[in-house]
Amino acid sequence: MEKLNEISELLQKGRAKNVAILVQEALDEGIDAKVILSDALLAGMGIVGEKFKKEEVFVPEVLIAARAMNKGVEVLKPYLQDSDSQGKGKAILGTVKGDLHDIGKNLVKIMLEGKGIEVIDLGTDVSAETFIEEAKKNNADIICCSALLTTTMPEMKRVVELVKSENLDVKIMIGGAPVNQDFCDEIGADYYTDDAASAADVAKSILEEAKC
Amino acid sequence: MKTILDIIQAKKEKLYATCNGHKTCGKCKIKVLENLSITQEESRFLTQKEIDEGVRLACCHEYLPDMHYEILNQDMDILEDISVDDLSDLKEEGNGLIVDIGTTTVVMKWISLINGESLKTVSFRNPQAVYGGDVISRIDYSSSHPHVLNQVLIEQLERNIQENIDFNIKRMIVCGNTVMTHLFIDCDISSLGHVPFDIPIPSTVHINSSQIFKTLTKTFDILTFPHIAAFVGGDITSGILALNIDQSIDDKMLVDLGTNGEIVVGNKEKIITTSTAAGPAFEGVGIACGGPSIPGAITEVKINDRHIEYKTIANQTAQSICGSGLISLIAELRRKDIIDDMGRFTSPIDKWNITENIYITRKDIQSFQLAKAAIQAGVTSLLQENGEVSEIYISGGFGAHVHIEDLIELKIFPEQYLEKIKNVKNSALSGAYVLLRTQDDKRLDQIIDKSQNINLASYPDFDDLLVEGLYF
Numbered sequence: 001m002e003k004l005n006e007i008s009e010l011l012q013k014g015r016a017k018n019v020a021i022l023v024q025e026a027l028d029e030g031i032d033a034k035v036i037l038s039d040a041l042l043a044g045m046g047i048v049g050e051k052f053k054k055e056e057v058f059v060p061e062v063l064i065a066a067r068a069m070n071k072g073v074e075v076l077k078p079y080l081q082d083s084d085s086q087g088k089g090k091a092i093l094g095t096v097k098g099d100l101h102d103i104g105k106n107l108v109k110i111m112l113e114g115k116g117i118e119v120i121d122l123g124t125d126v127s128a129e130t131f132i133e134e135a136k137k138n139n140a141d142i143i144c145c146s147a148l149l150t151t152t153m154p155e156m157k158r159v160v161e162l163v164k165s166e167n168l169d170v171k172i173m174i175g176g177a178p179v180n181q182d183f184c185d186e187i188g189a190d191y192y193t194d195d196a197a198s199a200a201d202v203a204k205s206i207l208e209e210a211k212c
Numbered sequence: 213m214k215t216i217l218d219i220i221q222a223k224k225e226k227l228y229a230t231c232n233g234h235k236t237c238g239k240c241k242i243k244v245l246e247n248l249s250i251t252q253e254e255s256r257f258l259t260q261k262e263i264d265e266g267v268r269l270a271c272c273h274e275y276l277p278d279m280h281y282e283i284l285n286q287d288m289d290i291l292e293d294i295s296v297d298d299l300s301d302l303k304e305e306g307n308g309l310i311v312d313i314g315t316t317t318v319v320m321k322w323i324s325l326i327n328g329e330s331l332k333t334v335s336f337r338n339p340q341a342v343y344g345g346d347v348i349s350r351i352d353y354s355s356s357h358p359h360v361l362n363q364v365l366i367e368q369l370e371r372n373i374q375e376n377i378d379f380n381i382k383r384m385i386v387c388g389n390t391v392m393t394h395l396f397i398d399c400d401i402s403s404l405g406h407v408p409f410d411i412p413i414p415s416t417v418h419i420n421s422s423q424i425f426k427t428l429t430k431t432f433d434i435l436t437f438p439h440i441a442a443f444v445g446g447d448i449t450s451g452i453l454a455l456n457i458d459q460s461i462d463d464k465m466l467v468d469l470g471t472n473g474e475i476v477v478g479n480k481e482k483i484i485t486t487s488t489a490a491g492p493a494f495e496g497v498g499i500a501c502g503g504p505s506i507p508g509a510i511t512e513v514k515i516n517d518r519h520i521e522y523k524t525i526a527n528q529t530a531q532s533i534c535g536s537g538l539i540s541l542i543a544e545l546r547r548k549d550i551i552d553d554m555g556r557f558t559s560p561i562d563k564w565n566i567t568e569n570i571y572i573t574r575k576d577i578q579s580f581q582l583a584k585a586a587i588q589a590g591v592t593s594l595l596q597e598n599g600e601v602s603e604i605y606i607s608g609g610f611g612a613h614v615h616i617e618d619l620i621e622l623k624i625f626p627e628q629y630l631e632k633i634k635n636v637k638n639s640a641l642s643g644a645y646v647l648l649r650t651q652d653d654k655r656l657d658q659i660i661d662k663s664q665n666i667n668l669a670s671y672p673d674f675d676d677l678l679v680e681g682l683y684f
Contacts (some may be wrong), residue, residue: 014554058578060555060585060682066215067679098406100669101489125407150234151405178234180253209263 005027007072008044014064016071023075033079035103038116050166050207062196063077066110088116089207091142092135096125096155101148103147104196108144111200117207126212128158134149134164135170141210145189147176157187164188171206175199216242216281217270221342227285231345232353237497239345240270243282248273260325261476273383280446299328299649302552306382307331310644312447315347315471316495316504318365319641320372323377323648327387331379334372337493340395346471346492347391354395362398370425383433383651384421387646389445389472393417393436409442413659416653417489435647436634439655443487448513448645449659452476453606455598455636458483458659461494462602465594466639469535470664473587477594477601483663484598488590490581493583494608499576501569503532510537511613513566515548524564528565541572542580543618546684553683555581585681588624592681593671595626601634607639622684 003026010018017039018089026036048065052055054128093113095105102175120138122130131143143163145156156174171190174183184192191206193199217233217240231237243266254269270281271626296662303323313318318338322331335604340361360601373381386396390411394401397417403410417436421428437446448468459462459480459673460498466476473488496502503509508531512523522537524530533541545551545564552558555577565571595601606614616633619625636642638661647653668674 058555058574060578060581061672063679063682064554067676100407149348149405150232150353151348151402178236179233180235182235 001031001039002033002075004040004043007036007040008047010047011041011044011065011068011072014061014068015053016064016068018039019068020071023072027075027079031036033076037073037076037080041069041118042114042116045110045167049111049114049197049200052111053195053201059103062107062110063103066106069110088118088204089142090118090120090140091144091203091212092120092122092131092138092140093144093146093148094122094131095124095148096152096159097127098139098152098155099147099149101146101176102125102181105144105146105149108146108175108197108199111196112144112203114210115128115200115204117200120208128162129161132162132166132168136166140170142171144173144175144199144203147179150178153183156183156189162186163187173199173202173206214275215271215343216244216273216275216279217450219275220270220281220283225342226270232349235271236346237268238269239497241267242270244268244273245280246276252296254471267526281669283305291581299646302649304382307379308386308648309310309373309379309381310641310648311384311386312638312641312644313386313392314447314640315350315392316341316345316523319638320369320379320643321641322376323645325382326613327573328645328649332376334376336368338392340367340642345495348405350391350395351401354400355402355405358400359398360394365395366398366424370427373425373428375428377428380434381421382432383435383648385648386434387446387450387586387640387644388438389546390439391445391448396436406443409441411442412622414439421565433480435653437643437647438563438660440485440660440663442488443478443484443663444474447640448474448485448654449478449640449663450608450647451636451639452478452483452643452659452663453655454639458603458655458662463598463600465591465601465604466636467587467604467606467608468590469606471495473583473590475587475590475594477598478662481593481662483659485663485665486590486668487665488586488668490583490586491579493579494537494538496532496534498579499533499538500563500670501533501571502538502571503534503655505534505536506532508532509534510566510570511540512537512615513541513544515544516552520566529568533566533570533572535608538572538576539614539618539622540578541566542684543615545572545577545619547621551684555682555684563610581682583585584622584624585678588681589674589677590668590676591625593674597671601632603634604629605634605636605639606637623681 005020052062067087095102109119111119135143147153172190173191175193191202193202235253243353248268251272254272279530308323308325310321320333321333344350359546399412416438419434421431421434437449439445452458457478463479468474471492475491507526508528509525510533514521561569563573607663620627620630
């Protein structure tokens with residue numbers, strides 16, 4: 001639909017105010033809120049994610065597009081029923097205990113949502129226990145841990161240990177500037193990715209495998 | 213397995229290893245004669261030319277006995293001038309020593325207490341830099357290797373004092389951020405590495421030199437600066453003192469353009485401080501052709517039609533772009549519409565060359581943009597909260613070299629402040645000078661009492677300001 005395409009285009013350009021106005025217009029025209037969410041907002045964000053992966057756009061453009069998406073979602077919120085939107089899977093996301101950096105974590109959230117994955121964002125300074133508790137409570141498929149400080153990376157190891165000791169059927173993904181594949185292997189996490197876009201790709205493939 | 217970097221660190225050789233062996237910064241370049249195969253990590257950082265010439269990253273290869281390597285990084289150019297008020301009515305016998313322990317550089321200055329003249333200046337790269345470029349990697353390293361960072365620093369300070377023992381020091385003033393100050397007195401700093409970022413000793417430390425320097429026969433008093441918050445340390449307290457912000461009737465602002473991007477706004481009644489987690493882009497870290505302020509680093513760029521003019525430190529052949537060069541370059545690219553307001557190249561290119569080998573990529577501009585947005589959002593929130601200020605001081609490793617017009621072009625500061633922004637030289641060392649001569653440590657306590665540190669993330673609209681700040 002033309003309106004939805006227009007919203008998607010504006011979102012990709014980061015035009016927050018225009019996105020909010022057009023989402024309201026779309027609602028007034030009687031388009032279903034869920035359709036606006038998936039076919040305009042998430043679709044637009046998905047395109048931004050793809051372009052980001054191909055290095056056609058960069059972090060600043062992703063951040064302004066994400067802000068535009070959030071403004072659109074705010075307008076939609078009252079119209080979205082809590083009708084368990086059968087998503088493609090659930091991921092628990094957070095910056096580990098001791099660390100307050102969240103730009104990277106927020107990028108991962110944007111990219112995962114762009115792939116239609118439901119993200120439960122626990123914010124920053126999240127302990128290993130909280131990751132596990134929330135993963136169990138929400139029946140999550142993936143736990144994603146982010147860290148920027150080298151001093152807080154050891155908390156990721158605790159997440160891995162707790163998941164193992166509780167025998168949870170959940171994959172652990174880790175990322176952040178000081179993290180690398182060596183560290184991932186060393187602590188026994190399932191996946192390390194270099195950036196937010198490849199994190200979303202890996203998460204999607206984890207969920208697709210789980211369905212088979 | 214021991215890497216070549218481990219061996220270099222053990223031998224205390226000087227190599228700039230920003231991430232301390234996490235294989236994420238690509239800065240610990242060495243040249244090897246052996247034919248070492250390229251690892252996946254280092255292929256991301258090295259050019260084909262470098263690979264062919266035998267350049268490798270010291271953190272990526274196992275050290276084998278009889279291996280030959282050559283360290284490729286050089287030492288830093290250090291800012292060592294100071295600027296303060298006239299204190300000529302303060303006269304006493306003897307000499308004093310002021311020391312600015314920066315994360316990257318250390319400056320020692322012997323001062324005559326009779327006339328306040330500088331007798332001698334010694335500066336050197338902080339020897340801790342081989343264990344990581346930023347404070348977080350130092351905290352990380354010291355948690356597994358207690359006392360090492362203290363020892364390497366003290367050794368070098370002690371040697372310099374010993375070599376200049378004739379100056380007969382009466383007292384020594386030390387300024388530095390929280391991590392540097394605590395490492396100087398050999399205090400455990402692990403609590404500075406994680407939430408809630410507790411400062412082990414926030415107050416001034418009075419200590420006798422015999423407790424720090426074991427071999428010196430003459431003793432003297434040592435005084436450190438108190439800290440305002442974990443990321444707003446004694447160097448900022450010292451800057452407030454030097455610039456008289458705590459005695460000003462009008463509101464004044466101090467902005468430190470560095471990794472933590474500290475911002476101070478205040479007057480004689482009240483001082484607000486904050487830090488902005490700008491990241492190390494201003495120091496040239498994470499920038500393809502970025503680097504520290506060493507000879508050969510580009511500090512300024514001008515583009516006239518198709519002709520590119522640039523200046524380098526010590527007029528040497530251009531080798532990299534340092535922080536001030538990056539600010540100058542990006543401001544000029546914007547001015548000449550080579551990039552748009554989102555930092556994208558306006559023509560279909562993926563990098564823009566200054567010289568044949570030195571260039572800037574969209575990714576570099578992005579790293580810079582995130583750092584600038586953090587500082588800009590901090591400045592904007594404090595100006596919104598506080599109202600107008602009469603003066604803005606820019607400090608930081610290269611604060612003195614930056615052109616104000618460039619900071620305005622990049623929108624870091626609002627245009628109406630063009631005439632009110634001033635570069636300040638080493639404001640931390642200047643504060644140490646003031647304290648050395650006035651001995652007014654009560655004033656330091658008053659500064660701490662007046663100061664309140666705020667967390668910008670809790671500000672309403674801060675996220676919006678951060679996104680706004682991304683635009684040029």
